[in-house]
Amino acid sequence: MGSVPSAPLSRFTTLDVFAGCGGLTRGFLDEGFGSVGAVEIDTAAAATFAANFDPLGSHTFAGDIADFQDVPDVDVVIGGPPCQGFSALGKRDPADARNQLWRHFVRVVRDSGASMFVFENVDRFAKTPEFELLRKAASEAGELSEFRTQVFRLNAADFGVPQKRIRTIIVGSRVGAVTEPVPTHGKVPAEGRPRWTTLREAFLRGAVILEPDVRQEWLPDSSFAFDGHVVPGPFKLPDLHVTRHHDLTSQIRYAHIAPGQGRFHLPEELQYPCWRRHTTGAGDVLGRLRWDEPAVTIRTEFFKPEKGRFLHPQWENGGVQINRALTHAEAAVVQGFDERHVWCGTKAEIARQIGNAVPPPLARAVAEVVAQRLTTA
Numbered sequence: 001m002g003s004v005p006s007a008p009l010s011r012f013t014t015l016d017v018f019a020g021c022g023g024l025t026r027g028f029l030d031e032g033f034g035s036v037g038a039v040e041i042d043t044a045a046a047a048t049f050a051a052n053f054d055p056l057g058s059h060t061f062a063g064d065i066a067d068f069q070d071v072p073d074v075d076v077v078i079g080g081p082p083c084q085g086f087s088a089l090g091k092r093d094p095a096d097a098r099n100q101l102w103r104h105f106v107r108v109v110r111d112s113g114a115s116m117f118v119f120e121n122v123d124r125f126a127k128t129p130e131f132e133l134l135r136k137a138a139s140e141a142g143e144l145s146e147f148r149t150q151v152f153r154l155n156a157a158d159f160g161v162p163q164k165r166i167r168t169i170i171v172g173s174r175v176g177a178v179t180e181p182v183p184t185h186g187k188v189p190a191e192g193r194p195r196w197t198t199l200r201e202a203f204l205r206g207a208v209i210l211e212p213d214v215r216q217e218w219l220p221d222s223s224f225a226f227d228g229h230v231v232p233g234p235f236k237l238p239d240l241h242v243t244r245h246h247d248l249t250s251q252i253r254y255a256h257i258a259p260g261q262g263r264f265h266l267p268e269e270l271q272y273p274c275w276r277r278h279t280t281g282a283g284d285v286l287g288r289l290r291w292d293e294p295a296v297t298i299r300t301e302f303f304k305p306e307k308g309r310f311l312h313p314q315w316e317n318g319g320v321q322i323n324r325a326l327t328h329a330e331a332a333v334v335q336g337f338d339e340r341h342v343w344c345g346t347k348a349e350i351a352r353q354i355g356n357a358v359p360p361p362l363a364r365a366v367a368e369v370v371a372q373r374l375t376t377a
């Protein structure tokens with residue numbers, strides 16, 4: 001990145017709606033944008049946002065977007081609404097609360113006077129009726145008729161993130177088209193581009209070394225006052241290097257699973273009773289990651305091995321085995337966060353923030369083309 005000449009900080013401004021812990025904002029700030037607003041209904045996530053980007057707590061609205069009225073003037077509205085939030089839109093029920101979520105996103109874009117918006121969602125979003133509604137809003141007869149939209153399908157691994165995570169990014173603009181972000185990394189090295197970042201590079205060669213052997217199960221004792229609440233935190237990245245308690249039977253199960261393997265590799269007697277009836281289905285369940293690849297897509301329950309391919313990659317037959325799921329610190333690194341980001345909330349709340357986030361390097365790649373467009377507009 002960095003083909004935009006270095007400019008005074010906060011040359012352009014963002015308002016982050018459905019802000020979560022601020023993964024999108026982190027990427028935009030790294031590209032020289034300034035954050036002037038955020039809307040987030042979850043108190044712990046809003047506290048994380050404020051602890052990172054709003055030290056005075058003056059521009060983080062910790063509440064429902066429906067109640068967010070003082071919309072600031074900004075250059076770009078950025079937002080990744082909860083993917084399940086739009087699932088009822090296809091039914092066209094205007095009274096449905098989730099339908100309102102959609103309307104408020106459009107309202108905020110309009111009220112902010114933004115030149116551009118960036119909308120992030122899951123890969124399959126581009127195949128939903130909700131996606132068509134967003135396009136329709138930005139068509140001639142729509143509420144965002146001044147905007148034209150472009151859709152990009154981007155993989156975080158292509159931007160240096162140690163994770164294969166494909167996302168739909170919609171850029172809306174009333175100041176002209178952007179160019180598609182150009183990958184900085186590739187599955188195989190080519191044309192001066194290095195190969196995808198691996199877990200080994202991310203955990204053992206990064207700025208913070210994340211030792212595989214972890215015994216600590218609890219976050220340190222610390223509290224943060226935010227918006228009339230007291231929440232745990234703020235925690236630094238090494239504080240998050242804590243494991244879930246895995247009982248002995250679970251650890252014996254995990255010991256049977258080599259990198260790349262999953263629950264189908266368990267001996268019959270160690271299968272969970274409910275699994276014995278299901279001999280097909282998600283092979284990722286109880287899966288072990290590989291050291292020399294990026295991780296699979298991280299979700300909000302990465303600390304539960306039964307929810308996906310989340311077992312630590314260290315496994316040698318008869319040698320050193322690490323029989324636990326990823327720690328919160330490892331998951332944050334897999335999501336492209338570094339030691340600058342601090343975190344607020346309980347373990348479960350922070351896991352949700354991590355799993356929901358847009359990896360900052362991916363956000364930064366989008367911010368770069370947005371900044372280029374705004375600069376020349």
Ligand SMILES: C[S@@+](CC[C@H](N)C(=O)[O-])C[C@H]1O[C@@H](n2cnc3c(N)ncnc32)[C@H](O)[C@@H]1O
Nearest residue numbers: 018019020021022023024041064065080357358
């Ligand atoms: C997918 S996450 C956003 C992640 C964020 N873009 C990032 O990069 O870290 C969606 C967020 O929307 C929030 N949310 C859901 N409903 C909301 C509402 N009605 N008003 C404001 N925020 C809401 C959720 O709490 C969640 O943190």
